[in-house]
Amino acid sequence: MARWGMVIDLDKCTACQACVVACQVENNVPFNKPEEAEKGRNIFWIKLVPFEEGRFPEAKVRFLPLPCMHCDEPPCVEVCPVDATNITPEGIVRQIFARCIGCRYCTTACPYTVRYFNWYPPDFPAPMQEAHNPDVSVRPKGVVEKCTLCHHRLQKARANAIAENRPLLPGEYTPACVESCPPKAMVFGDLDDPNSEVAQLARSPRAFRLLEELGTKPKVIYLAEGERSATTTG
Amino acid sequence: MDFQKSILEIRQRNIIMIGIGALIAFFVALVWPFTPSIEQPIQYNHQKHIQAGLECSTCHTLYENSAFAGLPQLDTCSTCHQEPLTESREEAKLLALIQQAKPLEWKQINRVPDHVYFSHRTHTVDREIGCATCHGPMEERTSPPTKPFFKWTMDACINCHEQRSATVDCNGCHR
Numbered sequence: 581m582a583r584w585g586m587v588i589d590l591d592k593c594t595a596c597q598a599c600v601v602a603c604q605v606e607n608n609v610p611f612n613k614p615e616e617a618e619k620g621r622n623i624f625w626i627k628l629v630p631f632e633e634g635r636f637p638e639a640k641v642r643f644l645p646l647p648c649m650h651c652d653e654p655p656c657v658e659v660c661p662v663d664a665t666n667i668t669p670e671g672i673v674r675q676i677f678a679r680c681i682g683c684r685y686c687t688t689a690c691p692y693t694v695r696y697f698n699w700y701p702p703d704f705p706a707p708m709q710e711a712h713n714p715d716v717s718v719r720p721k722g723v724v725e726k727c728t729l730c731h732h733r734l735q736k737a738r739a740n741a742i743a744e745n746r747p748l749l750p751g752e753y754t755p756a757c758v759e760s761c762p763p764k765a766m767v768f769g770d771l772d773d774p775n776s777e778v779a780q781l782a783r784s785p786r787a788f789r790l791l792e793e794l795g796t797k798p799k800v801i802y803l804a805e806g807e808r809s810a811t812t813t814g
Numbered sequence: 815m816d817f818q819k820s821i822l823e824i825r826q827r828n829i830i831m832i833g834i835g836a837l838i839a840f841f842v843a844l845v846w847p848f849t850p851s852i853e854q855p856i857q858y859n860h861q862k863h864i865q866a867g868l869e870c871s872t873c874h875t876l877y878e879n880s881a882f883a884g885l886p887q888l889d890t891c892s893t894c895h896q897e898p899l900t901e902s903r904e905e906a907k908l909l910a911l912i913q914q915a916k917p918l919e920w921k922q923i924n925r926v927p928d929h930v931y932f933s934h935r936t937h938t939v940d941r942e943i944g945c946a947t948c949h950g951p952m953e954e955r956t957s958p959p960t961k962p963f964f965k966w967t968m969d970a971c972i973n974c975h976e977q978r979s980a981t982v983d984c985n986g987c988h989r
Contacts (some may be wrong), residue, residue, distance in 0.1 A: 668985050678988065732931065743939070
């Protein structure tokens, strides 16, 4: 059985945010508004987080694309009182929207702050209402949502595999963010398949995980930028 | 004394109101079961068409390749219904619609919520589950169904999935 994971090469990432846009469209994520941004209520299943370093005139900004980490030991799952979030045998930390009661324990428990609460009924500008992705349900007010690794794409890929009576092939299932990445900084696949590109990259000396010390065992793995890798491997 | 009288009046009014209410409830109850909850544009007859030798896929054209079975549009019907084939009033309605080129707006009876993924291709083609297993004997229907053969609760899906060792993983069905 596959263990789905993702590698993001920060050297290749140009911070273009194509992944962010692709994700919002693919997953019917409501439009974000400036007033809500001020309240910290915007929803981004993947977002670009800036890290400022140094001081003027030596200042520098690094960017980090931040989806759900799909931890092997997810703290959010521990706290969910109704089993609305759970980890699948294939390692996807799922969110069953219909099951969620909106208590927001999980948003608090998540050290990566990648879980989002729907404070309002979904609100799309008129032309967008006709343009929803039918493969993804629109979440109602009062439930928590997050990156699902586009698991609706897995459902369809698996249906094709069943139709052709064969196992799922590598590359058949890819989340929208990975697919859209212009410099191909994101790689997706089975971490348990030692020959897959993700598994190989995950073993790179540049590989690191966010807040590794918490023991969450994220399955989103970053490749450090050249300068840092020079110092860490050097 | 005044006080007692007014209480009496109120009681009388209440009794009349209850009487009227009961009468209304009685008539509603009389009519209720006979009003079909769903009006289809045409009282379509499955039995006659299956007896005429049609396959389900003639009209439900999508299930072989997609999640949906599909409900037929006028161009499907008009391949046969150019001239009246019967004296049926329903057929006359159909012919009128064809002439005015108005779309056929069937109301879908079987439905799962949009947070559930169900694929006809997977079930009917790949795993060869007959339509009747889920929809009952459609070929005997002389009028459109007003309710699904199975109430599509989660249990309805899971019962069969457990029997046939298909997925019971939440992510298999939910999206």
